[in-house]
Amino acid sequence: MKRPRQILVVDDEANIRKFLKKSLERDGYEVRLAGTGEEALTSLEDERPDLLVLDVWLPDANGMDLLSDIRRTDPDLPIIIITAFGEIKMAVEAMRAGAFDFVAKPFDFNTLNRSIENALKISTMRDELNVLKSVWERGQYRGLIGQSSVMQELFRKIERIGASSTTTVLITGETGSGKEVVARAIHQNSERKEASFVAVNCATLDDHLLESELFGHVRGAFTDAKTNKLGLFEVADGGTLFLDEIGEMELRLQAKLLRVLEDKTFRRVGGTRDINVDVRVVAATNVSLEKSVSEGRFREDLFYRLSVIPLRVPPLRVRGQDVILLAESFLTQYNHEFSRNIAGFTDDAKQSLMDYDWPGNVRELRNAIERMVLLQDGDIINANSLPVAIGKRKSPILKSTQASPLLPFKSAKDRIVKNFEKEYLENLLRTCEGNVTRAAETAEMERSSLQRLLRKHSLNSRDFKKVSNLA
Incomplete structure (x- = not known):
């Protein structure tokens, strides 16, 4: 069961704390309470909430100073400020200092609740973007x-x-x-x-x-x-x-x-x-x-x-440069496991790894790197270090790109491009089971551009869909 979102309410008025706790818990939130700035800081140190509702007037602290202190230590925590009626100038300053929103007393609970929902929604989106940004920068995600x-x-x-x-x-x-x-x-x-x-x-x-x-x-x-x-x-x-x-x-x-x-x-x-x-x-x-x-x-x-x-899960042959990322990751792993110090791969070795179609996918690549680390004599893996099958067997797509010297250059080039396009598209549609949208994403091209190429080569995506007799 998914954990309820947690809100810390900081207000010196006990009746407001009690009202907010009852109302927010009715809406499914988990609520913690603090009546002073010191209690708020202690609560934040104990456990980070998903959102903070903060009154600017507290008996032992200035809410604006408290806001600034919290912002320095936790810049992503959504904070909604509660102000007295007529203190709009202070509310604007709070927004500039990093508060998400402000609500003036006496406030309508529905207004506060909408603000809380919006703040949590934006916070969730920011967290997801940070995760994906980290994934892109490192190329790693939970073991993948x-x-x-x-x-x-x-x-x-x-x-x-x-x-x-x-x-x-x-x-x-x-x-x-x-x-x-x-x-x-x-x-x-x-x-x-x-x-x-x-x-x-x-x-x-x-x-x-x-x-x-x-x-x-x-x-x-x-x-x-x-x-x-x-x-x-x-x-x-x-x-x-x-x-x-x-x-x-x-x-x-x-x-x-x-x-x-x-x-x-x-x-x-x-x-x-x-x-x-x-x-x-x-x-x-x-x-x-x-x-x-x-x-x-x-x-x-x-x-x-x-x-x-x-x-x-896509096959390795359609993942492009991921082959090199994986190979380098496995190299690091097996260097450590076997106490080796192989520095990496030469460019020709990388090209051979990229050219191979990997019928056994990531498992085959992992096993190949493990074998190379164990048997490698030098401190770098070159094309000659690769298993014979990897060095010689190219992806089916690349077999059509062998140029014939008996043709004029332009004719040979046109034939190679035409054959490459058709074989690439056939393999792409076969891998994506005739799903044109997924094929366009895999090929990193516009759907309309892919459809033009399919028409050019008289290819019908329906011919590549898996047969199903389901009603």
Whole structure:
């Protein structure tokens, strides 16, 4: 459950403090009170509120001086000033000193409440912008690395998902693209971050073992059930349960999972008692669940229940310079782990890393860097240090750019550009499953420009959409 926004009310009049506390708590806020400047400063030191309501007249302090002191230590804290009627000049000075707004006594509570809502809304937007600015500058976000537009959009979506700690999320993406890292980022960005994150791969266990792993069992439920066992739903209570490769789960078990998602209850294998749990489920798959539904291998109701919020992790081949950011991050990690001191990559090595299409995605890149750090003789990785496959295998897009010396320069150039454009667009649409808006974002170009190119090469985005027989 999301924490209520906290407001500190500082006013020397007890009846006003009491009125504001009652009114604001009725609107869902958590309210702390202070009657003096000293009490206010002590309260601020103990815990930072989301907003401060401050009377300018206090028995032991000048509210304007207090405002300035607070602004120096916490410039982003929204502050609403309460002034006596006729003190507009002081209110204007307070606004110049950094207050968000002012309300004159005797005030209308609805006016104050609107001001509080606006201040908190702007404060939230500022916090989100600061997070995204930090992400862009460092190219890192809760364990994820990337400055490409597709990753920045993914970061923004994860940040927004943090507003809900109960909604199920379905993460799709190719093998090795980082779906579990995304799931952990979702957990860390939620109100559940202090509780457990528990991960299980549904493809590694058979149906009965997976059922016992998820839901636990009672003693005697089956031959080897010598004692009672907690399931992962109980272990993850209050936190997040990550179900990787959810598409491999058998239909019988899917029905039991659906019940937990809808009723928040389940029974251990062999048990008769309902157990209540509070768990957020994040699932992931590298196959089309829509296709599995149409083929009768996955429950349609479970698919819709899991995919309340769908997230797609982009493959590494469309992430551009992120390949180098990731390679350098892994190099730092394995230098430390293996007590090596490899300085970095030469330009030709970087180019080879960029040219390779990475069918195994981030996992393949991580493994390649680990191997290079272990086997590297010199203090820098060059193109000759790379595994043979990476040095020779280029992205399919680049294969069409080999120029023929038997053609005039202009003809060869025109042919290369035409082939490149068509192959690039085909790969782009295939990756984005025919979604033109997502394709334009991935290519970092205007949607109208992309559509012109598609018409030029007689490409129809509908031909690249995944087939689904869902009603």
